[in-house]
Amino acid sequence: MSSVQPVQLSPRARAYFEQNFKPQYEQLQRAVRQTPLAILVWGPGASAGDLYQKRAQIRDELRRRGHAAFFSEDLAALSPATGSQKGIEFLQAQAADLIVVMQASYGSVAEVHDFAEHRVINFKMLIFIDERATDGYSYRGALQELKTLYNNVETYRYPDDITQCHLLTKVLAKVDVLQAVKYRVMQNAASWGLSAGGA
């Protein structure tokens, strides 16, 4: 949520803003910020250098904001002993509220293509892909359709967007909205015709 900026209010409106609205709004903001999301961050491993650093930065910033943000490899110890790697990642993805994907490694490309057809997962992905790869099969075959359906594919310019915070900003914008949705579900599920505690 953005900050509250009263502008040119009448004296009566300003009094209501200061005395009634602002305290309650700030309380609401705090409550929304304390609603954690389960977020997976897929992408290249440590050998990828700055791309891995960006991936780690996104995870760490999300954790700093109170979200349960993980790499899939962080959850390896909790995964069932039996079952394929694809099945395990499917279960993880199904459980997450949001999946941030830096499609810059063999593994992350395969993950996106594995789950791009799954309607219970593909909308959850927020995919970042190098703009130089938009003429390839991955983009044309899978990402373009996802972008049309869910607006969840973003291109980045390497290395400028990696060294700056453009990716993180886009992640946080989406997280903020989903956080408000989850807060409303948890607080007032009945208003939306949902059973309480489902989120």
Add this chain to the structure above:
Amino acid sequence: MPPQPSAYNLLQLYRQHRDEIDAITDPVTLFTLAYVNHLGEVRLSALARELGLSSAGLNKTLLPLYRGALITEAGEMLRLTPLGKRVLAELGFVAPPVSPTQSSEPSKPPTPSPKPPAPPAAGLAGAGFLGGVALVLIGALIVGALVLPGVLNPPRLPPTLAPLVITQPPATIPYAVPEAATQVIERTPTPSHTFTPTWTNTFTPTPSLTLTSTWTNTFTPTPSRTPTLTRTFTPTRTRTPTLDTQGPPAPTTLSLSGGTLVSCSGTKTLRWSSVSDLAGIARYEWVLEGDDLRFGHYAPAIAGARYAFGFGLDRF
């Protein structure tokens, strides 16, 4: 801690309740909703003045509230719908905010006393009984004090030790300081300095200066004028945009079928808007352009004009 499973598709819920969420996440829109509720109902023009917004700015602010059916308008009077009131109440904006000094815990009912109070008749009877017992005891004590004074008021015994009174000064014991000893003299500073400030005000007036002013008031009243009042009133119309409260589902690729024939001449350009919202596409807006384009009766046929309209692709 592993991620907790989500029972709901948050993006789908956002798509379904996007206007409500947008109202919550935008402080200006939420403040507008809360303020209209605070006022009860308000004229659109008055609300624009109160919020310092232009008519266009107010319309933009109100748009998600209209779309979400959180406010309604009748005769240019704006008020909240029951849904708008419910959302505000759920967000805590209806009741006055709790001040930080008050406890956040809900008030607890008073703890019931372990025993209910006795009825008045029983209380009076108990008091009468206790009063009678007290009178009997006091009487017995008075009789005992008269009959047995030595028991209740025993005589004082003389003291066994007489006080020792010193009548002579104590003997002086001579004391010689050993030669090898070092005499240490400690001085305790005594605050004996007394500071009394003395103020001497010396004021030497400068030579007096006398100013002589001469005022000449010259006032020639002008003939009184009666101002001419000219009021210009330009009625403004505020239009409420047509609401589309139901976002269509994600579009699928469609094509013309059933022998539909679309004929055209010249060059036509079909452009469509890019996706703009986080949940994906809720509405497509597209533009069909052409020099000789005629589009029904919605717009006059003007060469070079651009005709734009928008609707969901699923309505093809």
